[in-house]
Amino acid sequence: xxxxxxxxxxxxxxxxxxxxxxxxxxxxxxxxxxxxxxxxxxxxxxxxxxxxxxxxxxxxxxxxxxxxxxxxxxxxxxxxxxxxxxxxxxxxxxxxxxxxxxxxxxxxxxxxxxxxxxxxxxxxxxxxxxxxxxxxxxxxxxxxxxxxxxxxxxxxxxxxxxxxxxxxxxxxxxxxxxxxxxxxxxxxxxxxxxxxxxxxxxxxxxxxxxxxxxxxxxxxxxxxxxxxxxxxxxxxxxxxxxxxxxxxxxxxxxxxxxxxxxxxxxxxxxxxxxxxxxxxxxxxxxxxxxxxxxxxxxxxxxxxxxxxxxxxxxxxxxxxxxxxxxxxxxxxxxxxxxxxxxxxxxxxxxxxxxxxxxxxxxxxxxxxx
Amino acid sequence: xxxxxxxxxxxxxxxxxxxxxxxxxxxxxxxxxxxxxxxxxxxxxxxxxxxxxxxxxxxxxxxxxxxxxxxxxxxxxxxxxxxxxxxxxxxxxxxxxxxxxxxxxxxxxxxxxxxxxxxxxxxxxxxxxxxxxxxxxxxxxxxxxxxxxxxxxxxxxxxxxxxxxxxxxxxxxxxxxxxxxxxxxxxxxxxxxxxxxxxxxxxxxxxxxxxxxxxxxxxxxxxxxxxxxxxxxxxxxxxxxxxxxxxxxxxxxxxxxxxxxxxxxxxxxxxxxxxxxxxxxxxxxxxxxxxxxxxxxxxxxxxxxxxxxx
Ligand code: HEM
Numbered sequence: 001x002x003x004x005x006x007x008x009x010x011x012x013x014x015x016x017x018x019x020x021x022x023x024x025x026x027x028x029x030x031x032x033x034x035x036x037x038x039x040x041x042x043x044x045x046x047x048x049x050x051x052x053x054x055x056x057x058x059x060x061x062x063x064x065x066x067x068x069x070x071x072x073x074x075x076x077x078x079x080x081x082x083x084x085x086x087x088x089x090x091x092x093x094x095x096x097x098x099x100x101x102x103x104x105x106x107x108x109x110x111x112x113x114x115x116x117x118x119x120x121x122x123x124x125x126x127x128x129x130x131x132x133x134x135x136x137x138x139x140x141x142x143x144x145x146x147x148x149x150x151x152x153x154x155x156x157x158x159x160x161x162x163x164x165x166x167x168x169x170x171x172x173x174x175x176x177x178x179x180x181x182x183x184x185x186x187x188x189x190x191x192x193x194x195x196x197x198x199x200x201x202x203x204x205x206x207x208x209x210x211x212x213x214x215x216x217x218x219x220x221x222x223x224x225x226x227x228x229x230x231x232x233x234x235x236x237x238x239x240x241x242x243x244x245x246x247x248x249x250x251x252x253x254x255x256x257x258x259x260x261x262x263x264x265x266x267x268x269x270x271x272x273x274x275x276x277x278x279x280x281x282x283x284x285x286x287x288x289x290x291x292x293x294x295x296x297x298x299x300x301x302x303x304x305x306x307x308x309x310x311x312x313x314x315x316x317x318x319x320x321x322x323x324x325x326x327x328x329x330x331x332x333x334x335x336x337x338x339x340x341x342x343x344x345x346x347x348x349x350x351x352x353x354x355x356x357x358x359x360x361x362x363x364x365x366x367x368x369x
Numbered sequence: 370x371x372x373x374x375x376x377x378x379x380x381x382x383x384x385x386x387x388x389x390x391x392x393x394x395x396x397x398x399x400x401x402x403x404x405x406x407x408x409x410x411x412x413x414x415x416x417x418x419x420x421x422x423x424x425x426x427x428x429x430x431x432x433x434x435x436x437x438x439x440x441x442x443x444x445x446x447x448x449x450x451x452x453x454x455x456x457x458x459x460x461x462x463x464x465x466x467x468x469x470x471x472x473x474x475x476x477x478x479x480x481x482x483x484x485x486x487x488x489x490x491x492x493x494x495x496x497x498x499x500x501x502x503x504x505x506x507x508x509x510x511x512x513x514x515x516x517x518x519x520x521x522x523x524x525x526x527x528x529x530x531x532x533x534x535x536x537x538x539x540x541x542x543x544x545x546x547x548x549x550x551x552x553x554x555x556x557x558x559x560x561x562x563x564x565x566x567x568x569x570x571x572x573x574x575x576x577x578x579x580x581x582x583x584x585x586x587x588x589x590x591x592x593x594x595x596x597x598x599x600x601x602x603x604x605x606x607x608x609x610x611x612x613x614x615x616x617x618x619x620x621x622x623x624x625x626x627x628x629x630x631x632x633x634x635x636x637x638x639x640x641x642x643x644x645x646x647x648x649x650x651x652x653x654x655x656x657x658x659x660x661x662x663x664x665x666x667x668x669x670x671x672x673x674x675x676x677x678x679x
Contacts, residue, residue, distance in 0.1 A: 045579070048527035059470060059535055063542040066467060074668050089667030092462045101458040105445040106437075108455065108464050115471045116478050123482065123528070127520035134509070137502045138581035140624060147582035150572050152530050152565055157586060166601045169590025180558045183541075184551035191674060192544035194664030200671065201544060208541045212534075319671050367602055 031236030040224055040235075044133040049151050049223050056216060060209075066091075066196035074199065090195075145228045145241065154222025155215050161230065162349040164368050172342070176211075179338035183208070186335040188327045203293045203320070210343050232354075249359040251368075252277060252352075274362030278369055281361070285344035286336050294320045454653050462665045468543070469662065472536035476564075477649065479529040486522040487638065494574070496634035498627045501576035526568050533564050545663040553655040556648055563645040570637035576630060584633070585625050591616040 031037060041050050069091045077084040088094040136142075149157045159168035191200040198205060225232055227239035253273050257264040264273055296317025302308050324332075352358040362369040420426050432444040443457035462468065493512055494504045508515035537557065540546055546554035569587060573580040592598045592614065596607055599614040611623045621628030656662065 045527075048524070048531060052531045055531065055535065056538075059538065062467065062470070063539065067542065070668050074670060077668070078670055078672060084670060090462060090665055092465070092665065098461070100461060102461045102464070103439065103442040103446075103458055104455045105442045105452070105457075108459060109446075109452065111464050111466070111471070112474055115466075115475060119475055119478055120482075123521055123525055124517075126524045127517055130520065130524070131509075131516065132520045132523035133579055134505055134575055135578035138576050138578055138625075140581070142578070144578050144582040147586055149586045150569060150583050152568065153587060156590070160590075165590055165593035166595050166598070170594045170598075170601070177558060177562060180561075181555045184546040184548075184554045187547065190547070191669050191671065193547040193669075194543060194545060194666030195668055196542055197544070197668070200669075204544075205542065208538075212538060322674065 030234075033236055033238040036238050037236050044130055045151060046223055047130060049219060052216075053220070063196055064198060067198040070195055070197050071199040074197070146226060146230055148222065148226070151219055151223055154226075155218035158218045158222045158226070159346070162346070162353055166367070167369070175338065175342050179211075179342050182334055182338065186327075186331045186338075188331055189323050190326075199297060202297055203323075207339065207343065214343070214346065249353070249357045251360045251363050252358050253363065255358065271362070271364050274360075274364065274369070278362045281345065281348055282340050285340040285348075288344070289336060289339050294324065296320060454657070456657065456661055459661060460665065463662045465665070468665050470535065470539050472532050472539055476529055476532045476536055479525050479532060480645070480649070482525045483522060483529065484642065486518055486525065487642075489518055490522055491638060496574070496631050498576065498630060501574065501630060505575045505577075526571060530564060530568055533561055537561065543664055547663075550655075550659045550663060553652060553659060556652045556655060560645065560648050560652060563641055563648065567637065567641050567645065570633045570641065573625070573630060573633045574637065581625055584629070588616050588619055588625070591619055 040046060073089070073091055077087060077089070135144075148154065156168060156173060159172055162168070163172070187204045189201060189204060191197070224235050227233040227237075227243075228241045229243065231243055233239055233243075253264045253270050256273070263269050294316035295312070296319065298312060302312040327335075349361075352361065360368040416422060421430075431448045432441055446452045446455050446457050490508070493508050493515065495501060505519070508519050510516075512518070540554065540557070569584075573584045592611075593601045594604070594615050595602045596604060597609065597615045598604045599609045599611045599616070601609070604614065611617065617623055619629075619632070620626075621632050
């Protein structure tokens with residue numbers, strides 16, 4: 001490495017190891033039914049998910065590690081403009097006189113060839129060791145319970161719990177796809193094009209990760225937690241086919257009406273109330289994203305005192321302000337629309353539903369939210 | 370490609386010997402000619418020791434791959450229909466696995482594996498209610514390597530979804546969707562949707578409980594499409610019933626049955642692969658036109674960020 005990055009040796013990894021082992025141990029103690037857990041994890045079509053989790057963790061680590069290395073390089077170069085003029089600006093090794101470009105034949109082609117061989121070997125091994133599932137012949141009269149969509153769509157199926165089918169099954173996927181497509185067009189930050197970076201693109205990267213990880217968490221919930229009747233069973237709990245959940249879920253207006261406001265149960269107050277609450281949630285989301293996009297990166301010193309933390313939370317970063325200036329109003333509003341309706345509304349509803357057993361916040365004769 | 374004849378000037382002497390006449394002359398002549406032919410054959414055989422120098426080889430590969438001078442290395446890429454997706458040269462750090470994770474390439478490779486195993490599966494599979502399930506049993510128990518074939522197709526499909534997601538994740542982490550690659554990102558999003566649909570349409574084909582109920586759950590959502598579903602907002606008002614809404618169009622009926630199986634099959638084996646191939650062609654083409662892989666690029670500094678253009 002051209003820029004050797006000196007790091008003090010530490011035993012932190014040991015702490016991490018012991019900590020993780022402790023967590024795993026406690027979780028293992030909580031498992032009541034190992035057979036059930038094994039049955040779910042080893043169902044052939046669930047194996048890809050079990051495999052995907054470590055892959056996602058690994059590649060997140062790999063990406064963030066390289067981001068950090070680049071960030072350190074950026075910091076060094078920002079402090080030393082003379083060096084910045086001459087440096088080749090990568091963390092990869094470089095010597096004057098080295099060609100900037102190399103021949104695809106053989107340097108790239110051989111890498112591709114090797115990758116193809118490795119993937120082939122993995123596929124063969126996987127296919128020899130594990131058989132594709134085959135259930136009984138299709139039988140419309142015998143409902144599978146739970147009947148689940150293929151795992152990559154479980155996120156949408158899980159959304160059915162929180163939203164009307166037309167929102168969960170049609171509007172949300174549509175918003176997701178369109179939201180992904182507009183992503184490059186609303187990110188007005190010119191930095192970080194073609195190299196890993198966290199420091200220069202904190203907000204954009206974290207917004208994507210928010211969505212990506214949410215999607216994966218939904219898949220995990222749908223696979224490992226939702227049992228017969230789509231009931232929530234913690235991992236390790238036995239899937240009881242006779243379990244009944246006494247549905248205490250109520251709509252928000254019904255709960256508020258209990259506090260001496262019975263008129264909320266009648267039209268049109270019901271609808272107006274719901275619209276107000278949804279409006280409030282949208283505004284709160286917008287404010288939150290606005291606040292978040294102006295934060296500079298957290299540093300360790302920000303946690304030294306409450307005052308230091310407050311300083312971080314209440315003052316906008318200079319760089320972040322510049323980024324916002326570059327953003328057109330249209331870009332800003334488009335971003336907010338997708339961020340609120342995809343990234344914000346969903347966790348809000350999830351918490352309201354799971355923690356406060358609130359079913360809908362806005363009930364109208366035509367749709368419920 | 371004429372092999373040299375070492376005995377070119379021996380001809381004169383031979384004709385002199387011929388004048389001497391008689392049977393001895395004929396034998397001597399035949400011997401001399403035989404020797405000449407042998408030498409010629411040996412000389413020619415020597416040239417075949419290097420197959421790359423033969424007319425046959427050159428007609429196929431057009432350029433030599435054995436010499437590694439820059440010209441030939443470039444030509445190896447440029448004159449090959451499969452490799453010419455690549456540029457002749459690339460950024461020296463772009464071949465590192467750590468940058469792209471090889472994910473786009475692996476996704477594409479899995480697509481090829483799926484096409485190959487899929488075509489083989491098609492030899493054994495009939496998309497009919499009577500045969501479909503039995504064909505899978507037949508594949509699993511009687512067809513040589515049928516089980517392996519089916520397993521590979523299944524797991525490659527699952528893997529392709531995971532690698533597509535990871536590929537997209539990498540593109541975000543390296544900011545590779547930024548100018549001028551915005552459009553290629555959108556092409557990628559379409560590919561992502563197509564990949565999911567490919568997998569989904571394949572799920573029904575074994576015609577077992579798993580596929581049946583997964584597709585039932587999946588297409589039930591289509592019922593709720595606003596305006597076009599029989600249970601969606603404004604659907605009934607616009608005249609939608611279970612017998613004419615989008616779900617009916619997808620399934621070719623109001624329940625998942627024979628028509629749904631056939632439609633699934635056609636989308637899975639023809640419709641979506643063709644469209645996906647087209648989009649992949651555009652995707653790869655755009656990578657080249659956008660200047661190749663985005664990095665690893667030299668880092669930019671915050672202090673170098675130009676003021677926004679108004
Ligand atoms: C069937 C699915 C796909 C295939 C076969 C595919 C294939 C590829 C390949 C081979 C590359 C070259 C670099 C690399 O290997 O990373 C690439 C680059 C790229 N892909 Fe994809 N891709 C797919 C899906 C996607 C998706 C879902 C997205 C984004 C939503 C996407 C966006 C891009 C972009 C922006 C680049 C340029 C990256 C750069 O210049 O660094 N692709 N793709």
